[in-house]
Amino acid sequence: MAAALQTNTRLNPINVVPGRSLTNPSRAPCRVRCAAASPGKKRFNIALLPGDGIGPEVISVAKNVLQQAGSLEGLEFNFQEMPVGGAALDLVGVPLPEESFAAAKQSDAILLGAIGGYKWDNNEKHLRPEMALFYLRRDLKVFANLRPATVLPQLVDASTLKREVAEGVDMMIVRELTGGIYFGEPRGIKTNENGEEVGFNTEFYAAHEIDRIARVAFETARKRRGKLCSVDKANVLDASILWRRRVTALASEYPDVELTHMYVDNAAMQLIRDPKQFDTIVTNNIFGDILSDEASMITGSIGMLPSASLGVSGPGLFEPIHGSAPDIAGQDKANPLATVLSAAMLLKYGLGEEKAAKRIEDAVLDTLNKGFRTGDIYSPGNKLVGCKEMGEEVLKSVDSKVTATV
Numbered sequence: 001m002a003a004a005l006q007t008n009t010r011l012n013p014i015n016v017v018p019g020r021s022l023t024n025p026s027r028a029p030c031r032v033r034c035a036a037a038s039p040g041k042k043r044f045n046i047a048l049l050p051g052d053g054i055g056p057e058v059i060s061v062a063k064n065v066l067q068q069a070g071s072l073e074g075l076e077f078n079f080q081e082m083p084v085g086g087a088a089l090d091l092v093g094v095p096l097p098e099e100s101f102a103a104a105k106q107s108d109a110i111l112l113g114a115i116g117g118y119k120w121d122n123n124e125k126h127l128r129p130e131m132a133l134f135y136l137r138r139d140l141k142v143f144a145n146l147r148p149a150t151v152l153p154q155l156v157d158a159s160t161l162k163r164e165v166a167e168g169v170d171m172m173i174v175r176e177l178t179g180g181i182y183f184g185e186p187r188g189i190k191t192n193e194n195g196e197e198v199g200f201n202t203e204f205y206a207a208h209e210i211d212r213i214a215r216v217a218f219e220t221a222r223k224r225r226g227k228l229c230s231v232d233k234a235n236v237l238d239a240s241i242l243w244r245r246r247v248t249a250l251a252s253e254y255p256d257v258e259l260t261h262m263y264v265d266n267a268a269m270q271l272i273r274d275p276k277q278f279d280t281i282v283t284n285n286i287f288g289d290i291l292s293d294e295a296s297m298i299t300g301s302i303g304m305l306p307s308a309s310l311g312v313s314g315p316g317l318f319e320p321i322h323g324s325a326p327d328i329a330g331q332d333k334a335n336p337l338a339t340v341l342s343a344a345m346l347l348k349y350g351l352g353e354e355k356a357a358k359r360i361e362d363a364v365l366d367t368l369n370k371g372f373r374t375g376d377i378y379s380p381g382n383k384l385v386g387c388k389e390m391g392e393e394v395l396k397s398v399d400s401k402v403t404a405t406v
Contacts, residue, residue: 043076044351047107047315049100052086052129053324054334054387055113061336061391062111065360066343068398073356080107084136085115085129085324095132104136109350110317111343112136114324137177142309142317143209144216145175145288146349149295149305154368158300158377161272169298171278172224174217175288177309179209180239182285203239205284210246216310217282218254227279229260231267231287243284264291271295296321301376303335306342308349316350318342332386335374337364340394363397370397 048063050056063079070077082100083091091097095115104110116129125131136142151159151169159166184202192198214230221228230247232240244261251259262270264287270277271291275298283291296302302322309317320338328334341364348357372393373382385393 041074041076043078044108045078045080045106046346047104047110048079048081049084049104049110050081050087050113051084051115051132051324052117053114053326053329055085055115055324057329057332057334057387058320058336058339059111059113061387061394062339062343064391065340065363065394065398066111066346068395069343069347069356069359069363070353072359072398073353075351075353075356084112084132086117086120088132089120089123089127089129093127095127095129096135101135101139104315104317105140107315109315109346110136110140111339111346112317112319113339114320114322116324117326117329119326134182136317137309138183140309140314140317141178141311142314143176143178144213144310145177146220146308146310146345147173147175147288147292147295147305147321149173149292149299151299152304152365152368154365155300155304155377157379159298160300161275161298165273165275166298169275171275171295172220172280173288173292173295174213174220174280174282175292176205176209176213176282176284177288178285179205180285203237203284203286205239205243207242207246210243211250212312214247214250214282217280218250218257221257221280222254225279226256227258227260229262229267229278229281231262231264231281231283231291233264233287234261235263239284247282267291268294271298292321301335303338303374303376304341305338306345308342308345310349316346318346318350332388333375334387335376336387336391337374337394340364340391359398360394363394366397366400367393 048059050059067077080103082103083097084100085095088097088100089095115133120129149169149171151166156163156167181201181203184204187201189197189199217228230244232243234240234244268291271294281291293302296305299305305321307319307321320342322338325334340360344357344360347353367390370393371382372385372390374385374387374390378384
């Protein structure tokens with residue numbers, strides 16, 4: 001595994017936290033201490049950040065699956081659940097309280113549900129739930145976002161694309177996560193000399209930011225089918241000109257990886273026209289945000305796609321790419337599989353526990369093979385289930401693997 005993907009090195013307690021204490025604002029956050037593991041078992045501290053909307057529902061399912069798969073592979077987890085997003089706003093008035101950030105920073109890995117909702121749409125920018133996610137990404141320094149998009153054989157008919165186009169799609173989108181237009185300065189809204197309001201943001205990338213995400217992408221492609229497509233807008237944007245130049249220069253270090261370049265507008269078209277041409281895609285923050293959501297619909301549902309956000313050191317952040325879906329929150333309609341698969345990525349990329357990760361991945365496939373479907377992936381002839389029942393069936397499949405392997 002590349003150095004940039006090693007994420008289980010512990011960090012020192014934070015000095016400055018973008019939030020307010022859940023208890024005493026003047027009290028420094030405490031380090032989460034790891035209890036002694038049972039003989040022959042490894043123990044990890046996992047921060048659970050359920051968030052808003054369907055977040056608590058899908059996190060509950062993923063926690064149970066993670067705990068069960070881990071126990072079968074000799075792992076023990078100490079879970080610490082903390083509020084973020086709208087839930088934290090309602091509790092203490094900020095989207096990311098000090099204790100929540102401290103628990104995340106000092107954990108071995110973080111599992112996040114979803115953030116946001118209509119309730120807080122009119123809040124000032126710094127008091128919007130989504131700012132918690134920006135703070136987490138920035139201050140955890142998780143610059144590499146891995147988003148797999150695979151059309152599973154069981155769900156090929158759930159794709160909106162023709163079967164012959166969707167069948168066999170298997171790509172990984174590597175998105176730069178802590179730079180670009182989402183973080184660039186200057187930014188803001190002001191009044192110009194004509195008295196008219198103007199809004200502005202800056203697309204900014206330094207060479208080292210491009211190099212480090214490109215190395216992650218090359219290493220990822222090397223472990224897959226050896227094809228890397230770098231997506232930019234180098235015919236218009238200066239930041240993309242530098243992006244293409246740096247990625248091209250690094251290609252000589254990876255002679256076993258075939259590098260191509262594509263403009264983002266063409267890439268958006270090609271994802272629909274011929275998605276199987278892609279193996280690994282690397283791109284900047286905003287393009288990666290848009291293209292990975294587009295790719296999710298090729299697979300049939302955004303409710304199926306996990307993600308991993310990784311840095312050079314410290315805990316990784318693992319989350320489904322879907323939103324909080326407040327319109328179905330609390331109705332047992334959510335698809336928990338993206339979060340369950342995010343837990344599998346947590347094991348694989350965050351903790352290096354690939355056997356436990358495969359248990360979860362196999363259990364999800366087994367559950368789908370048995371015909372269980374939530375509403376977003378349902379088709380006639382299958383069994384429609386809710387979030388809780390889908391989780392129960394995945395747990396049964398995790399357990400059944402023990403019998404099969406004994």
